[in-house]
Amino acid sequence: MDASKPTTALFDVYLRLRPSSATDKERFLDVEHSQTDEPTHITIHPPANDHRKRAVERFAFTRVYEEHAGQREIFESTGVLPIVEGVLGGHGREGRDGLVATLGVTGSGKSHTILGSKSQRGITQLTLDVLFQHTSPYLVSAETSPTTFQSLCSADVSEAQLHPASAFLDSVYTPGENGGFSRATTPALVRESTTTRHSTLYNFPGSFPQPLQPGDSTSSSTQQQPVFDRLYPSLAKYQNTPSRQPPTPSKPNILTRSIAKLTSHLAQDTSFLAAPTSKRYMPRVSTLPQIPPTDDINLDIDTSAEYAIVVSMYEVYNDRIYDLLAASSTNGSKTPQKRRALLFKPTEQSPDRKVVAGLRKVICGTLDEALLVLETGLHERRVAGTGSNAASSRSHGFFCLDIKKRRRPAFHTAGVSGPWSSSTLTIVDLAGSERARTAKTAGATLAEAGKINESLMYLGQCMQMQSDNARTSLVHGGVEKMVPFRQCKLTELLFSNSFGSSSSQHKAPQKAVMIVTADPLGDFNATSQILRYSALAREVTVPRIPSVSATILAASRNAAMVSGRSTPVQEELEAALAQLSRVQQELEVTQVLLEEETQRRQEAETSWQRAEDRAEEVEAEIREEMCVEMEGRLVLEQRRWRAARDAEMDAQDEHLDRKLELLTQQMSIFEDETAGQENEDPAVHETLTKVDKKAAAVHEARESAGAFALKYTELENENAALREKLASIEREREQLRSPSKKMRVLKPSRRWQGSGGVSLDDV
Numbered sequence: 001m002d003a004s005k006p007t008t009a010l011f012d013v014y015l016r017l018r019p020s021s022a023t024d025k026e027r028f029l030d031v032e033h034s035q036t037d038e039p040t041h042i043t044i045h046p047p048a049n050d051h052r053k054r055a056v057e058r059f060a061f062t063r064v065y066e067e068h069a070g071q072r073e074i075f076e077s078t079g080v081l082p083i084v085e086g087v088l089g090g091h092g093r094e095g096r097d098g099l100v101a102t103l104g105v106t107g108s109g110k111s112h113t114i115l116g117s118k119s120q121r122g123i124t125q126l127t128l129d130v131l132f133q134h135t136s137p138y139l140v141s142a143e144t145s146p147t148t149f150q151s152l153c154s155a156d157v158s159e160a161q162l163h164p165a166s167a168f169l170d171s172v173y174t175p176g177e178n179g180g181f182s183r184a185t186t187p188a189l190v191r192e193s194t195t196t197r198h199s200t201l202y203n204f205p206g207s208f209p210q211p212l213q214p215g216d217s218t219s220s221s222t223q224q225q226p227v228f229d230r231l232y233p234s235l236a237k238y239q240n241t242p243s244r245q246p247p248t249p250s251k252p253n254i255l256t257r258s259i260a261k262l263t264s265h266l267a268q269d270t271s272f273l274a275a276p277t278s279k280r281y282m283p284r285v286s287t288l289p290q291i292p293p294t295d296d297i298n299l300d301i302d303t304s305a306e307y308a309i310v311v312s313m314y315e316v317y318n319d320r321i322y323d324l325l326a327a328s329s330t331n332g333s334k335t336p337q338k339r340r341a342l343l344f345k346p347t348e349q350s351p352d353r354k355v356v357a358g359l360r361k362v363i364c365g366t367l368d369e370a371l372l373v374l375e376t377g378l379h380e381r382r383v384a385g386t387g388s389n390a391a392s393s394r395s396h397g398f399f400c401l402d403i404k405k406r407r408r409p410a411f412h413t414a415g416v417s418g419p420w421s422s423s424t425l426t427i428v429d430l431a432g433s434e435r436a437r438t439a440k441t442a443g444a445t446l447a448e449a450g451k452i453n454e455s456l457m458y459l460g461q462c463m464q465m466q467s468d469n470a471r472t473s474l475v476h477g478g479v480e481k482m483v484p485f486r487q488c489k490l491t492e493l494l495f496s497n498s499f500g501s502s503s504s505q506h507k508a509p510q511k512a513v514m515i516v517t518a519d520p521l522g523d524f525n526a527t528s529q530i531l532r533y534s535a536l537a538r539e540v541t542v543p544r545i546p547s548v549s550a551t552i553l554a555a556s557r558n559a560a561m562v563s564g565r566s567t568p569v570q571e572e573l574e575a576a577l578a579q580l581s582r583v584q585q586e587l588e589v590t591q592v593l594l595e596e597e598t599q600r601r602q603e604a605e606t607s608w609q610r611a612e613d614r615a616e617e618v619e620a621e622i623r624e625e626m627c628v629e630m631e632g633r634l635v636l637e638q639r640r641w642r643a644a645r646d647a648e649m650d651a652q653d654e655h656l657d658r659k660l661e662l663l664t665q666q667m668s669i670f671e672d673e674t675a676g677q678e679n680e681d682p683a684v685h686e687t688l689t690k691v692d693k694k695a696a697a698v699h700e701a702r703e704s705a706g707a708f709a710l711k712y713t714e715l716e717n718e719n720a721a722l723r724e725k726l727a728s729i730e731r732e733r734e735q736l737r738s739p740s741k742k743m744r745v746l747k748p749s750r751r752w753q754g755s756g757g758v759s760l761d762d763v
């Protein structure tokens with residue numbers, strides 16, 4: 001089994017074991033120590049009371065950290081620093097996106113690794129510290145330079161609302177419009193902070209409250225804090241929290257209680273999330289952990305560039321993305337507002353790359369500002385107490401650092417600043433998988449767990465596929481299978497930028513590190529499942545259990561010892577039994593693998609069924625939408641047709657009206673022909689003359705037609721009379737002829753011709 005990092009792996013996978021407080025439980029995980037100081041393999045044994053006779057499994061990781069590993073060691077040696085360096089981009093190089101994530105069973109120490117505890121900083125704080133230490137001489141100021149602020153806004157491709165940190169923190173920790181406080185300190189102190197700061201600020205678009213005016217009756221109660229101001233000059237205005245400020249006379253009890261609560265939280269070194277600062281008070285930077293230090297860490301940085309560090313935070317809760325910096329309680333309003341889910345999509349400025357669109361992003365100029373923004377976002381994150389963890393993350397938390405970089409004017413050929421380029425470091429604290437029975441969850445928390453487990457199952461499938469791909473390409477150079485990362489929001493967010501697209505070839509795919517956390521005394525089933533899909537390699541063997549053949553073998557050996565010699569039959573029997581034992585072991589391994597395959601198949605079937613259900617839902621939705629659209633179009637067409645018909649009828653009516661009008665006009669003209677001759681208009685007169693002439697011509701034509709008809713009738717009559725006369729003459733002639741000749745007289749045309757060709761006429 002080779003743990004060396006496969007070239008196609010999307011993640012470097014590290015395993016961190018946490019010290020367990022449980023002493024009554026059996027340890028199921030062992031670290032294999034190699035000659036080098038850096039172990040890479042572990043073995044897990046099923047518990048002694050395991051009646052399913054499961055296999056002993058051996059896993060390989062990039063590196064395994066045992067319980068004693070501290071936060072600094074994890075930060076320094078898990079590949080986080082090269083990722084931070086990559087995001088900054090070296091000399092003349094564009095930065096490369098980076099991702100650091102933790103994965104593990106609930107309570108295994110993911111949040112501890114990413115966010116630290118009350119006494120120790122986590123990867124997020126250490127990263128921020130290192131970043132600000134190295135970039136502070138080269139950071140631009142968005143607060144004092146509106147042009148820089150504008151250029152940063154227009155360079156952002158994610159339809160985000162950018163805010164300078166001071167304006168953002170003001171909006172969160174100053175009184176709301178209706179006199180209430182969002183998370184402000186005492187009214188007097190907040191007013192002081194706003195008056196002092198806003199004098200140096202220009203107005204930003206958005207919903208930030210207006211500064212209070214100097215001379216406000218309460219502003220005089222401000223107390224200066226020289227020591228703190230010296231330590232945190234940029235945050236002095238925020239830090240007048242109740243613990244350093246005597247309570248205002250009006251509300252002494254609330255304040256005292258708050259201080260007591262805060263102090264009691266700080267006394268325990270619990271999870272960072274376990275004792276979040278009360279939502280009404282701004283966290284004090286001085287009370288946040290300062291260790292481990294990072295002063296001695298050196299990074300390669302482009303000194304010819306200037307930088308801006310932009311922070312954003314969101315969570316994936318029930319497969320939807322919510323902004324943690326634009327949540328309801330950050331807008332100063334008392335009434336909670338419904339959170340709006342954001343889309344992960346390509347935008348107009350980023351057509352070939354998906355981004356979380358519409359986030360609130362904060363431009364931070366100092367480490368303290370960034371830490372306060374982090375604290376602010378964490379308050380909004382969903383956390384709940386479960387049977388497994390007192391402060392269990394109920395959502396997948398994403399902390400994003402956009403590192404914007406551009407050439408400084410002195411180094412840029414045109415003598416002006418170059419365009420901004422941007423790369424993002426995403427630090428992810430995944431929610432932990434959990435079993436309802438162990439976590440003792442119910443209701444909404446149980447439903448959340450269902451969604452968390454589902455998204456982790458999809459993540460598992462993707463990771464499994466990536467390690468299968470890595471193995472295939474290493475062993476056979478075979479074709480890689482498509483990692484199914486579009487199955488849910490979580491995998492889409494984690495993997496979308498891991499593959500280089502043809503359209504964005506200039507940008508290298510993101511570099512990623514996954515830190516798997518595990519409790520060696522925790523839940524065997526849940527832990528082994530996570531290890532199975534996250535490990536870089538895996539080997540299965542079966543536990544050695546006394547079988548029937550082994551028992552017979554032992555009995556045969558005993559008999560040989562007693563008799564002092566071994567017969568050929570005994571030797572044959574031993575060989576056969578050894579063979580049987582081997583076959584039995586192979587069979588057991590096959591059974592284990594079969595069981596796993598069956599489980600995988602069931603999972604695949606479930607996800608297939610879900611996909612089918614979803615497809616059916618989508619189809620029904622589309623059908624319904626199309627039906628509604630068709631109906632709408634039909635109504636529109638009917639309306640159009642009716643309108644066309646009405647217009648045509650109107651046109652016909654108008655045409656008839658005009659005809660009637662003309663007729664009426666003509667009639668009235670004829671009627672007034674004689675009476676109104678002198679008043680006539682020349683045009684009308686001319687028309688009338690024409691009409692007269694036409695009428696005269698018609699009259700003339702009619703008269704000549706009448707005369708012609710008369711003449712015709714006369715001629716007809718004359719003709720008839722002549723015919724009558726002719727007929728009477730014929731009759732008279734007939735009477736004068738003999739009867740034998742009558743025939744010839746009556747039928748003169750029918751001649752009889754004799755044989756000699758002589759006709760009667762000739763006679």
Ligand SMILES: Nc1ncnc2c1ncn2[C@@H]1O[C@H](COP(=O)(O)OP(=O)(O)OP(=O)(O)O)[C@@H](O)[C@H]1O
Pocket residue numbers: 017018019104105106107108109110111112113117269270271272389391392393394430431432433517
């Ligand atoms: N390496 C460690 N050293 C000391 N304490 C630890 C360590 N890992 C975890 N803990 C402690 O264990 C408790 C649970 O840890 P944490 O909240 O980080 O778990 P988690 O994996 O994030 O759980 P969930 O998924 O439920 O959020 C915390 O009180 C934390 O301080």
